[in-house]
Amino acid sequence: MKNLKMKSLKSMLPLTLLLLIVSVILFWQALPPLFQVIKGPQDLYSVDYSGDIEGLYVSVDLPQIYDYYCQEEYENGEVRSREYIIDGDPDYYFLGMRVMEKDMDQAEALLTACFDYWDGTGSEEAVYDAQYRVTGTIHAMPSDSLSFYHEYIEAAAVDTDAFLPYYLEVNKIGSTDTAGMIIFLVLALLLLAGAVFFLIWPLSGRCQKNVRRYIASSPNAQAALEKVEAFLTHVPSVNGLQYNQDFICGQGGATTAFGETQKLVWAYQHTTTHKQYFITVRKSHALMLAFADGTRQSVSMKKDSFVKEHLQNLAFLCPRAIIGYSPELDAMFRKDFRRFLSLKYYAAPEQFTDQTPGGTGAV
Secondary structure (H helix, E strand, C coil), X not given: CHHHHHHHHHHHHHHHHHHHHHXXXXXXXXXXXXXXXXXXXXEHHHCCCCCCCCCCEEEEEECCCCEEEEEXXXXXXXXXXXXXXXXXXXXXXXXXXXXXXXXXXXXXXXXXHHHHHHCCCCCHHHHHHHCEEEEEEEEECCHHHHHHHHHHHHHHCCCHHHEEEEEEEECEECCEEHHHHHHHHHHHHHHHHHHHHHHHHHHCCHHHHHHHHHHHHCCCHHXXXXXXXXXXXXXXXXXXXXXXXXXXXXXXXXXXXXXXXXXXXXXXXXXXXXXXXXXXXXXXXXXXXXXXXXXXXXXXXXXXXXXXXXXXXXXXXXXXXXXXXXXXXXXXHHHCHHHHHHXXXXXXXXXXXXXXXXXXXXX
């Protein structure tokens, strides 16, 4: 059954490749920040500001916050983020610090403690208690933030050279945040696991459950296996289907449809219309095969004409099978299977023949 497994694998390859591609993209997003986290942040106060500081991953025990110079709001007026002024080093430089709403409580607590201390209503101990550690990535300020930053500096009438046009984006690792990195990494691992699963599953033989069920239920499993292997080897596949007086076999996606020809009770065409924006873009066709054990299996077909040709041949090869679909037959098959069998399968005599085209018993 190696050939059947390869057919199942081939049908799974597009999905497997898609999962692999998406997982690689997600890993591409997640791994650089992950490596930065593993390497660890640089101490903010050890940064050489004469060099390129864009994208540096840094951390610092924040001693004070001087003020905020701008904030971003949602449409309802609630604060989304706020940008503060902090020390870039202990001696001279300053830079901004962008804090998102979820991380603002500590920043606001430290800013309030500093204001209270500077106006004489607070204490140095309160400032010390409000101090906390921040970690993030240094990025150049966008133009809108830079405009508000310069306005604040000019209004304060201070040394503008000391105020660097950069801000520390708290909890950012490169261009993403910690939560984003974790989400990307988890999704990438899940998709990779899915790709491996869809690669291994067809090769495990699980897609050939109908074949394995037939072999397992046979009195002599080894003889049944040899008979199936001979059928698969010597009966050619024509337009997506192998069949003779013994077996019928085809692929419905990754699943192998398989059954004994003499136990076929119903065969009909199933067409699915695929639409996009209410416009029909394509139709997919399938040959539906129902057997005396109550199973209904699907075989994918490339063309409508292939299905019709196979139905004509099956009508000749399987005189006890009903050919064609109706809602009434479908309802009877699902709700009163014994009555369905009595329509033709039990009523007609066994007239199986191998007088198929070519005189070999194979179509």
